[in-house]
Amino acid sequence: MSATGEQGLQTRRVLRPSALAYFYRRRLRAHGVQELLAGVGIAGAVALALASGLTQTSVAGSTRNAVHAVIGPANLELRARGARGFPEGLLVKVEHVPGVLQSAPLLEASMRVLGNNGRSAEVYIAGTDVSLAVLNGLGHTLPLGALTPDALGLSAASATALGVERGAKPGNVTLLTGGLERPIRVSAVLGEEAAGALSEALVAVTPLETMQRLLGQPGLVTRILVRSAPGQEAGVRRALQRLAGTRLIVGSAEEDVQLLKQALRPSGQASALFSVIGALLGFMFAFNAILLTVPERRQAIADLRLAGTTRSAVVQLAAFQALCLGIAASLFGVGLGYVLARWVFHQSTGYLAEAFALSGGTILSTRIVVGAAIGGVLATLLASGVPLLDLQRRLARDAIYVPGGVGGNALTRGTQRSLLAVALTLVTLAIVLYAAVPARALVASIALAVATVLSVPSAFAGVLAGAHALSERAPRLATLAVALGGVRATTLRALALAATGAVALFGSVALGGARANLLSGIHGFAHSYAADAPIWIGEPGDNQATHMLAGDGGAARIAEVRGVASVARFQGAFLTLGPRRLWVIARPPGAAREVLASQTLGGTAAARIANARLAEHGWIALSQQVAEEHHVHVGSSLRLPTPSGDLRYRVAALTTNLAWSPGVVFMGTRDFTRAWQTSSPSAVAVTPAAGVDVPRLITRIAAALGASSGLEVASAATREGKIDTLTGEGLGQLGVIATLLELAAIMALAAALTSSIHQRRRALAALRLAGAPAARLRRILLVEAGLVLSAGCLTGALAGGFGQLVIDDYLRHVTGFPVAGAGASVRPLEIFALVLGAALALVAIPGWFASRVSPALALMED
Numbered sequence: 069m070s071a072t073g074e075q076g077l078q079t080r081r082v083l084r085p086s087a088l089a090y091f092y093r094r095r096l097r098a099h100g101v102q103e104l105l106a107g108v109g110i111a112g113a114v115a116l117a118l119a120s121g122l123t124q125t126s127v128a129g130s131t132r133n134a135v136h137a138v139i140g141p142a143n144l145e146l147r148a149r150g151a152r153g154f155p156e157g158l159l160v161k162v163e164h165v166p167g168v169l170q171s172a173p174l175l176e177a178s179m180r181v182l183g184n185n186g187r188s189a190e191v192y193i194a195g196t197d198v199s200l201a202v203l204n205g206l207g208h209t210l211p212l213g214a215l216t217p218d219a220l221g222l223s224a225a226s227a228t229a230l231g232v233e234r235g236a237k238p239g240n241v242t243l244l245t246g247g248l249e250r251p252i253r254v255s256a257v258l259g260e261e262a263a264g265a266l267s268e269a270l271v272a273v274t275p276l277e278t279m280q281r282l283l284g285q286p287g288l289v290t291r292i293l294v295r296s297a298p299g300q301e302a303g304v305r306r307a308l309q310r311l312a313g314t315r316l317i318v319g320s321a322e323e324d325v326q327l328l329k330q331a332l333r334p335s336g337q338a339s340a341l342f343s344v345i346g347a348l349l350g351f352m353f354a355f356n357a358i359l360l361t362v363p364e365r366r367q368a369i370a371d372l373r374l375a376g377t378t379r380s381a382v383v384q385l386a387a388f389q390a391l392c393l394g395i396a397a398s399l400f401g402v403g404l405g406y407v408l409a410r411w412v413f414h415q416s417t418g419y420l421a422e423a424f425a426l427s428g429g430t431i432l433s434t435r436i437v438v439g440a441a442i443g444g445v446l447a448t449l450l451a452s453g454v455p456l457l458d459l460q461r462r463l464a465r466d467a468i469y470v471p472g473g474v475g476g477n478a479l480t481r482g483t484q485r486s487l488l489a490v491a492l493t494l495v496t497l498a499i500v501l502y503a504a505v506p507a508r509a510l511v512a513s514i515a516l517a518v519a520t521v522l523s524v525p526s527a528f529a530g531v532l533a534g535a536h537a538l539s540e541r542a543p544r545l546a547t548l549a550v551a552l553g554g555v556r557a558t559t560l561r562a563l564a565l566a567a568t569g570a571v572a573l574f575g576s577v578a579l580g581g582a583r584a585n586l587l588s589g590i591h592g593f594a595h596s597y598a599a600d601a602p603i604w605i606g607e608p609g610d611n612q613a614t615h616m617l618a619g620d621g622g623a624a625r626i627a628e629v630r631g632v633a634s635v636a637r638f639q640g641a642f643l644t645l646g647p648r649r650l651w652v653i654a655r656p657p658g659a660a661r662e663v664l665a666s667q668t669l670g671g672t673a674a675a676r677i678a679n680a681r682l683a684e685h686g687w688i689a690l691s692q693q694v695a696e697e698h699h700v701h702v703g704s705s706l707r708l709p710t711p712s713g714d715l716r717y718r719v720a721a722l723t724t725n726l727a728w729s730p731g732v733v734f735m736g737t738r739d740f741t742r743a744w745q746t747s748s749p750s751a752v753a754v755t756p757a758a759g760v761d762v763p764r765l766i767t768r769i770a771a772a773l774g775a776s777s778g779l780e781v782a783s784a785a786t787r788e789g790k791i792d793t794l795t796g797e798g799l800g801q802l803g804v805i806a807t808l809l810e811l812a813a814i815m816a817l818a819a820a821l822t823s824s825i826h827q828r829r830r831a832l833a834a835l836r837l838a839g840a841p842a843a844r845l846r847r848i849l850l851v852e853a854g855l856v857l858s859a860g861c862l863t864g865a866l867a868g869g870f871g872q873l874v875i876d877d878y879l880r881h882v883t884g885f886p887v888a889g890a891g892a893s894v895r896p897l898e899i900f901a902l903v904l905g906a907a908l909a910l911v912a913i914p915g916w917f918a919s920r921v922s923p924a925l926a927l928m929e930d
Contacts, residue, residue, distance in 0.1 A: 083381055088388040095368070095389060102361045105822065106448075107397035112815070114401025114444040119408035121436035139321045142172070142293035143301060146308055147317040150641060150711035150744055151177065151616065153288035154316060156276075162292055165307045167300030172196065173289040175279045180609045181272070182242040182249075183230025190609060191226050193243075193272045195279020215275045219255035224267040227257040234259075244607050245282055246618035246748075249778040252282075284618075293321055314713040317644060327649045327730075362564070365455040373458075373465040382459060386452055394448030398441040405440060406432070481529075488526040494519035495870075502874045509878030513578065513871055520574045520867040524567045528859040535855055547847050565821065569860030570867070572817050572903055576810045577868025580899045582875035588888035590727045590795050596666035597726065598788035600659055601636070601753030602762060605769065608780040611791045612651060612728070613640040613751035621749040622773050629772050631760040637749035639740045645708065648694060648730040654740030657683035659753065664689065664734065667723045667886060674702075678721035682736050687720040691731035693884040695722050708733070710743035725884035727795040810903060817907035821853055822914045832918055833925035845919035853908065865900050 096103055139145075146162060148154050153175055162171045175195040182188045196215070215221070220241065222232060232238050238254035252274075260267045280286050296304040308318045320326070369382055494515040501512040539548045598604070605622065607615045620637070627635045639654040653660065661679055668675040669692055681687040690706065700706045700719055707716045717735070725731050741747050756765050762783055770781045782790075832845055840848075880887040 083384050083388075088385060091385055092389050092392055099361065099364050102364065103393060106361055107393055107400070108815070110394060110397035110444045110448055111401035111404060113447065114398045114440045115405035115408055117443060118402055118405030118436060118440040119412070121440065122406070122409035122433060139293055140295075142170075142295045142321040144294040144296060144305060144308060145317075145319060145321045145323065146292040146294065146312060147319065147323070148290045148711070149315060149317055149644070149709055151290075152711065152744075152746070153285055153290040156287055156289045158311065159289070159292055161311055162294060162308065165304055165311075167297045167304040167307075168294055169297050170295040172293045173276060174291040174293065175276055175283065175285065175289045176291060177245075177279075177283060180244040180607055180615075181226070181230060182244065183232055184239070185231050187229065187231045188609065189226065189229040189270055191222075191229075191270050191272050193220070193274060193279065195274050195276040195282075197276045215273065216253075216255040217275050218278050219253045219274065221256045221258055221273045222254055223269055223271045224257060224259045226270050226272055227254075229270060232257060243282060244615075244778045246284070246616060247607055247621060247777060247779045248618055249776055250282060314709075315711060317709070326647060327644065362454050365452070366458055369455055369458055370465060379459045383456060386456055387449070390449045390452035391445065393452075394445035397448070398444035401444055402437055402441055484525045484529055487522040491519040491522035491526075494522070498870070498874065502877060506877045506881040509874050509882070512874045516578075516867050516871050516874070517571065517574055520570045520864055521567050523863055523867075524570050524860055525563060527863045528563060528566050528856070531855055531859040547844065547851055565856045566860030566863075569817055569857045570864035572814075572907075573861045573864030573900060574868040574871060575864075576899045576903050577865050578871030578875060580810060581868070581872035582879065585872070585876050585888045586879055586885060589886035591792050592666055592888060593663070593724070593726050593886045594788045594792040594795065596662045597791060598784040599662040600655070601638070601751075602756055602784050603754035603766060603769065604751055604782050604784070604787045605754065605773075605779055606751040607778065610750070611787065611794055613638055613653075614642060614651070616641075616746060616748045616750050617752075617779070619748070621752045622777065622779060623749065623752050625772050626752060626754060626769055629765070629768050631757050631765045631768065632754055633757040633760075634755045636753040636755075637737065637747075638751040638753055639737055639744075639746075639748075640750045641740075641744060643708065643710065643733065645694070646697065648697075650691075650694065650730055651726070651728040651732045652740065653732060653734050654737045655682075655734075656737050660734055663726070664721070664723070667726055669722045669724070670702075674721050678734075681718075681720035682734060685736070685738060686717055687735070688717040688739075689721040689723050689734035690719050691725045691733075691884055692722045693725060694731040694733075695719065708743070712743050712745055715743055724886040727885060729883070729885075731884065810899060814903055814906045814910070817857070817903065818910035821907065821911040825849060825911065825914050825918045829918055829921050830925055833921045833923050836921060837923040837927075842919040846915055849915045849918065850908075853911070857904065857907075861900070861904060 146158070156173050159171060159173050162168060173196065176192065178190055178192050180188055181191045220243075222230070222238070222241075224234075226232075227234065227238070230241055232241065232254055234257045238257055240251050240253050243250045243252055258267060258273075274282075276289070280288060294304065294308065305318060312318050317323075365386070369386070372382055372385070498512040498515045498519070501508045501515075535548060542548075605626065606613055606617070616639075623635050623637060626632060636656050636659055638656075638659065641652045643650045643652050653663075658679060660682065661675075664678050665672060665675045668678055668689065678689050682689065688706070688708075690700070695701060695706075698706055702719050702721060705716050705718045707714050717739070720734075723732065723734070735743075754765070754769065756762055766781050766783060773779050773781070828849075832849075835845060835848070836842075876887050879885050
């Protein structure tokens with residue numbers, strides 16, 4: 069440092085930017101590796117927080133844009149309660165309602181579309197006419213060819229999914245309606261210039277008359293969009309309600325967006341919990357990464373103070389360096405987070421496609437971006453403020469150099485006890501929240517994470533005491549004695565490393581174990597749902613059996629196939645109840661035995677009662693979350709808005725939501741036929757005769773139906789696999805978060821160990837100078853790592869086990885997902901071994917280089 073520079077630091081209250089930059093460049097030259105590792109931790113935390121936040125908002129946000137592209141300025145709608153529409157003649161009455169400026173009809177359905185090269189997709193198809201263009205909705209920007217009779221206009225996303233290329237003649241696709249194949253010509257592929265936000269959604273458009281013919285619903289529509297005059301929305305709504313009676317729905321034109329938000333809410337709650345905890349742990353990784361650099365920072369501060377630098381100048385230097393590191397790492401984290409949100413975290417919503425018209429795309433939110441970046445900077449500032457504690461007036465300027473202060477003061481026993489007391493208090497709080505308020509799982513998890521870190525000093529002291537006692541009893545363990553000396557000489561650094569291990573294992577075990585139990589529960593549901601029928605016949609891709617089949621769905625032909633013992637007709641649909649689009653499952657008496665046995669709350673006794681009651685008239689089984697929302701319980705009654713009007717049913721049992729996040733309703737087929745006014749099945753179930761080979765019978769049934777039937781014949785195992793895959797995809801983000809957190813844990817531990825080894829080079833050089841061979845240094849480093857990580861990782865693993873119970877309870881009670889018991893998975897043990905083993909393997913190379921450090925380094929001056 070120049071004399072002028074020293075004098076400037078001693079006298080100036082506000083340092084010049086050039087001086088601040090000069091000293092940070094010096095720090096980077098001297099400790100660039102530590103600064104880089106700290107920056108990696110910060111960037112990872114920011115990326116995780118940003119990616120999870122953007123993913124949560126993008127699905128609903130992009131779908132809202134798509135809905136707006138369809139409805140234009142419409143603010144109200146008249147909607148059918150079921151898939152079958154209502155007379156389009158009602159449009160004339162709507163147009164004559166005082167206050168209605170414009171209106172337009174739609175006939176909509178979600179269909180399986182078969183494209184090229186075996187590709188298929190669930191596509192939302194809307195039939196409309198020129199009145200939608202007058203309303204300034206979707207039709208306003210569509211090319212004339214898009215509404216060509218007997219043709220289909222595909223969005224760009226739909227064309228990509230189906231393998232249809234743009235061009236003058238896009239070709240044909242095949243629609244599956246009622247289990248029948250209907251080839252149709254593609255009139256146009258609609259990009260952003262023609263369909264706006266709809267180009268990213270799996271949608272298609274066709275003329276209203278064409279859609280009516282395809283669905284076999286001549287003269288019917290499923291929705292009428294309405295634009296009311298300014299200030300007259302309430303009056304128009306009342307008039308529409310009088311027209312609707314008890315068989316139609318009157319609501320906001322954006323109702324689908326609100327229903328989708330609710331449908332995404334449970335999976336969003338689960339993902340949000342995982343992502344918030346993951347981001348919190350990421351910032352704790354960053355904090356611990358900064359703590360690893362504290363000894364050098366404290367030495368730099370002591371040198372400046374001994375040179376006469378004022379406290380104000382030291383604070384400015386520390387703040388400037390922290391800001392530079394925090395801002396640079398956060399900006400990199402923002403870029404990485406966007407990449408993760410766009411291509412890695414992108415949430416799969418295929419399991420919702422049968423009930424909603426969904427759009428893709430990642431929407432940037434300024435609030436989320438700024439929040440994640442500020443979080444990274446604050447974490448850096450907070451951790452970088454630890455060395456400033458040496459500026460206390462009661463401490464000597466060279467406190468870091470006094471005996472016992474080398475490498476960063478060891479925590480006193482009093483401090484350790486105080487931290488342990490706070491940790492035990494936080495654990496008690498987590499236990500109370502876990503037992504009394506499962507919805508507060510996030511608070512409980514944060515309390516556990518903080519308690520884990522605060523208990524590390526006591527656990528570390530216990531491990532060192534045990535190791536010291538062992539070394540005294542076994543003098544031959546010279547390597548252990550040397551390792552103990554090395555760890556004690558770098559107490560703060562060792563504590564930061566142990567805390568990193570604790571955080572890493574806590575997050576990995578808690579989130580990884582909870583995810584494993586959730587997926588195991590979903591797998592159990594898929595198995596029980598499919599097990600109610602050995603052989604299933606329905607439309608391909610209709611795993612929920614909600615698409616009505618034409619006629620009897622081929623049941624009569626199937627019954628005549630040799631080897632068929634019995635044929636049952638299953639039914640299903642979607643029903644809007646308040647803010648939820650419920651999945652209605654209707655089966656003949658006893659045909660829901662397996663799924664009710666596994667998904668009914670209250671155990672097998674409650675499931676048996678539910679089965680018996682559903683065989684009678686007027687009973688339903690209901691998801692617990694829906695029951696709580698409407699304040700009903702077993703034995704009470706609930707009014708459902710069915711296509712036949714409002715009908716009252718008694719509640720036979722409460723269930724999970726069967727991985728359909730809005731909730732489910734079970735009822736008997738007799739009740740369903742009455743309410744939906746149809747006896748057509750949505751799936752046909754076949755029971756083989758005794759001794760009949762199921763694969764062979766499937767082949768016979770498929771032959772009896774014919775290759776052009778448009779129906780799929782599948783075994784229970786095949787159907788189970790498809791349901792398991794589809795529902796699992798809806799929670800795929802949890803897997804990404806858990807996997808990234810495990811990778812972050814491994815990298816954080818590896819980075820912390822590497823940084824610690826790098827900072828130990830001079831001590832290792834001194835041992836080399838004393839004649840220690842490289843192999844012995846490697847053993848010493850391994851024992852040091854074992855001492856430090858055993859304290860942190862075991863503490864984190866134990867706390868993570870409790871954290872898993874908290875998160876399991878949250879997922880079970882708040883989201884309604886089927887969650888397996890805590891003992892159902894050995895994943896936590898696998899995670900523990902994976903994280904530790906991978907981290908130690910990654911530091912083998914830097915450990916090998918460090919063990920061969922030149923002895924001359926011990927003779928060099930700082």
